[in-house]
Amino acid sequence: xxxxxxxxxxxxxxxxxxxxxxxIFIIGCGTCATLTHTxxxxxxxxxxxxxxxxxxxxTGEMVLPVACDNMAADILREWSEKMNQADALLIMSCAFxxxxxxxxxxxxxxxxxxxxxxxKQTGAGQFDEICTQCGTCILGETGGIxxxxxxxxxxxxxxxxxxxxxxxxxxxxxxxxxxxxxxxLKDLGRLDSMRKLQAPRNxxxxxxxxxxxxxx
Amino acid sequence: xxxTKTPSKLEKILSSGQLAVTSECGPPRGSDPxxxxxxxxxIKDHVDAINITDNQTSVTRLCSLxxxxxxxxxxxxxxxxxxxxxxxxxxxxxxxLGAASFDIHNILCLSGDHQKxxxxxxxxxxxxxxxxxLIQTVRLMRDEGKFLGGDDIARPPKMFVGAAAxxxxxxFEIRVPRLAKKVAAGAEFIQTQCIYNVDRFxxxxxGVVDRGLHEKVYILAGVTPFKSAGMxxxxxxxxxxxxxxxxxxxxxxxxxxxxxxxxxxSICVETIEQLKEVEGVSGFHIMAIEWEEKVPExxxxxxxxxxxxxxx
Numbered sequence: 384x385x386x387x388x389x390x391x392x393x394x395x396x397x398x399x400x401x402x403x404x405x406x407i408f409i410i411g412c413g414t415c416a417t418l419t420h421t422x423x424x425x426x427x428x429x430x431x432x433x434x435x436x437x438x439x440x441x442t443g444e445m446v447l448p449v450a451c452d453n454m455a456a457d458i459l460r461e462w463s464e465k466m467n468q469a470d471a472l473l474i475m476s477c478a479f480x481x482x483x484x485x486x487x488x489x490x491x492x493x494x495x496x497x498x499x500x501x502x503k504q505t506g507a508g509q510f511d512e513i514c515t516q517c518g519t520c521i522l523g524e525t526g527g528i529x530x531x532x533x534x535x536x537x538x539x540x541x542x543x544x545x546x547x548x549x550x551x552x553x554x555x556x557x558x559x560x561x562x563x564x565x566x567x568l569k570d571l572g573r574l575d576s577m578r579k580l581q582a583p584r585n586x587x588x589x590x591x592x593x594x595x596x597x598x599x
Numbered sequence: 600x601x602x603t604k605t606p607s608k609l610e611k612i613l614s615s616g617q618l619a620v621t622s623e624c625g626p627p628r629g630s631d632p633x634x635x636x637x638x639x640x641x642i643k644d645h646v647d648a649i650n651i652t653d654n655q656t657s658v659t660r661l662c663s664l665x666x667x668x669x670x671x672x673x674x675x676x677x678x679x680x681x682x683x684x685x686x687x688x689x690x691x692x693x694x695x696l697g698a699a700s701f702d703i704h705n706i707l708c709l710s711g712d713h714q715k716x717x718x719x720x721x722x723x724x725x726x727x728x729x730x731x732x733l734i735q736t737v738r739l740m741r742d743e744g745k746f747l748g749g750d751d752i753a754r755p756p757k758m759f760v761g762a763a764a765x766x767x768x769x770x771f772e773i774r775v776p777r778l779a780k781k782v783a784a785g786a787e788f789i790q791t792q793c794i795y796n797v798d799r800f801x802x803x804x805x806g807v808v809d810r811g812l813h814e815k816v817y818i819l820a821g822v823t824p825f826k827s828a829g830m831x832x833x834x835x836x837x838x839x840x841x842x843x844x845x846x847x848x849x850x851x852x853x854x855x856x857x858x859x860x861x862x863x864x865s866i867c868v869e870t871i872e873q874l875k876e877v878e879g880v881s882g883f884h885i886m887a888i889e890w891e892e893k894v895p896e897x898x899x900x901x902x903x904x905x906x907x908x909x910x911x
Contacts, residue, residue: 535713536684536724540731540784541777543710544765544792544840552839553715565773577776580735580784583688583728583747 386503387415387451387477388510389422389496398437400493401471406440408462408469409495410484412450412476418504421496422446422475430475430495442468450480456487466490518588524576526567531584533560539581604787605741607704607759608676609648611909612882613788613817618875619882620903621678621790621819622894623650626661635666636673638891643675645898646885647906648705650678650790654685657717664694668701678761679703682711687727688736688747695740699756707761707790708733731784734762738785762786764818766803767796767842775806782816789816790884793823793834795866796842797873804879813879820874823886824893825863828852864893864900871901 392400401407409427416422424446431441443465447455459466466472471491474481478498485492500512515532521539522529531537535553542561545552549562568574589595603610612619622642627634639649649670653663667677679698681691695706710730714722728736737760739745744755762781766774778789794800800820807813825831828851835843847866854862867885874880883903887894898904 535715536710536726536729538710538726538729540729541773541780542768543730544763544768545713546768546770547839548769553713562770565770574776577773578780578783580731580780583732586727 384503385501386418386510387479388499388502388512389416389419389477390499391421391426391475391496392494394433397473397493397495401434401439401473404470404491404493405438406442406469407434407471407473408442408466408490409434409444409473409475410450410459410480411444411446412480413446413448414450416450416476416480416496417446419510422450427475430473434473442466447476447480450474450476451483453483453487455480455483459484459487516593517584517586518593519585521581524579524581525564526571526573526576528560528564528567530560530564533558533563539584541577605704605757605759606702607648607757608909609678609705609788610759612647612907615907615909617907618880618903619648619817619819620646620885620898620906621648621650621882622646622885622887622891623652623678623680624666624891625652625655625889626663626666628658628660630661632669635661635669639670639673639675641891642894643673645895645904645906647882648676648678650680650707650884653680653682653709653711654717655680655712657684657712657714657719659718664698664703667698667703671701671703676705677703678705678707679758680707680709681733682709683726683728683730683733684711684714684724687725691728691733692736692740692746695737695756695758696752699754699758702757704758705761706737706758707763708737708786709763730762731781734760734781734784734786759787760785761788761790763792764789765792765840766794766800767792768840771799771803774803775810775812778807778816779810779812782812786816788881789818791818791821792840793821793886794870794874795834795847796844797870799842800874801877804877808879813881817881818879819882819884820871820880821884821886822867822870822897823888824867824890824897825851825859826890827856827859827863830863860893864897867897868900871897871903875901 411422411427427444431444471493473493473495475495481494502510502512505511517531546559551557551559603614624638651663651666663680667679670677708730714724744752764778831848831851834841
């Protein structure tokens with residue numbers, strides 16, 4: 384399943400963002416941020432204690448089932464009294480959640496997390512970015528492995544000279560995407576695909592910020 | 600490959616069938632043009648063309664284009680190194696035209712080291728196009744007089760187009776096909792990664808010759824002299840895609856520190872000697888990193904001096 388991968392901001396940064404804001408309402412997310420242990424119930428409670436210890440008044444804390452879902456508005460309405468007592472909402476979800484909540488309330492929102500990437504869980508406690516939504520998918524010619532995302536240079540015409548025993552020269556924890564692609568295409572008997580000269584990417588296939596309207 | 604397509608002196612020498620010698624100068628981390636002139640002065644009589652590196656290892660330096668212009672003003676033959684890490688396709692094409700306006704006739708198309716290794720690891724890389732596509736771009740601009748966008752170029756660039764090849768990176772078996780792809784993209788000369796494992800290089804070269812690629816592209820074998828045993832160890836252990844055999848590290852470590860530079864130069868000369876007659880080698884690219892003053896000695900001891908003169 385697609386997951387939004389987040390990391391908690393440093394206490395210093397959160398303190399800075401909350402300067403002059405004394406009454407805080409904390410919102411977590413029961414989906415991705417719970418999975419990554421960045422904005423689940425336990426983290427929300429710990430944040431509440433931390434802020435109380437620093438002299439803030441926590442007017443309430445709760446965990447939305449899915450912070451980025453528009454249905455969150457209905458749930459937040461039930462908490463409106465405690466939310467209205469707060470100077471700001473501290474949101475422990477990814478930036479999708481932060482922005483969804485910002486659209487649904489008139490309160491100031493402060494993110495407690497940084498959103499690193501949209502990825503998927505590939506092992507216990509391990510998440511990988513496998514698609515950057517480039518708009519021009521070449522997976523059909525790369526054995527189902529995306530070099531645009533998985534190569535640090537996004538090379539689409541084969542590996543650079545820095546392959547390091549199957550790993551990327553810039554990070555031993557990351558596989559060389561092109562080694563994976565080569566092995567896969569070899570198994571499939573499709574190495575010819577690597578000979579094809581891929582043309583420069585069309586970055587305007589869906590210009591950022593993307594917007595799509597169903598053609599009904 | 601005997602017909603030349605550009606006014607490049609490097610192309611002329613290669614097409615005449617003589618072994619070419621190129622070397623390179625890294626621009627300074629400042630704006631003093633004397634640094635680049637001094638380095639060029641040291642080597643100018645011993646090489647046919649001088650590469651200027653483009654923010655190598657992602658460390659910010661004086662730009663390759665400006666440094667190439669300094670060489671051009673000295674009457675020398677620059678090879679403009681261009682990486683796709685820092686500029687999008689507009690800026691790359693623009694710089695190619697800028698170089699062409701100074702009649703810079705050689706370009707080396709590279710991906711570029713990842714910015715993680717440099718002085719701005721937090722910077723954003725570009726990689727709008729890759730090195731393969733840059734080769735195609737220069738050929739399109741030169742041969743068809745067109746921009747990537749399809750419009751005509753007034754006074755198209757006349758550049759001899761080069762690329763890099765690393766015969767040693769893994770997986771080894773894709774290294775010849777990768778060269779074939781660069782040739783298909785339009786590369787006319789190749790400068791290789793530093794060669795220390797001569798046997799491995801010959802194995803790669805055999806694959807190149809078996810496919811007839813040496814008849815479509817000039818291969819300049821890359822060499823870098825070790826300055827010390829420490830450098831040999833560093834190259835072996837710390838530089839990905841570098842193949843330094845244990846016996847070379849032992850050989851460097853086996854001589855006293857003050858004699859190590861001499862030993863490193865000897866290894867370099869021996870490597871050239873071993874490859875001079877090998878089918879598929881069209882010349883040498885000597886990368887004496889911050890040791891440019893030793894290039895003349897390497898060239899002379901390798902029997903590659905004097906350099907040929909070619910008519911304009």
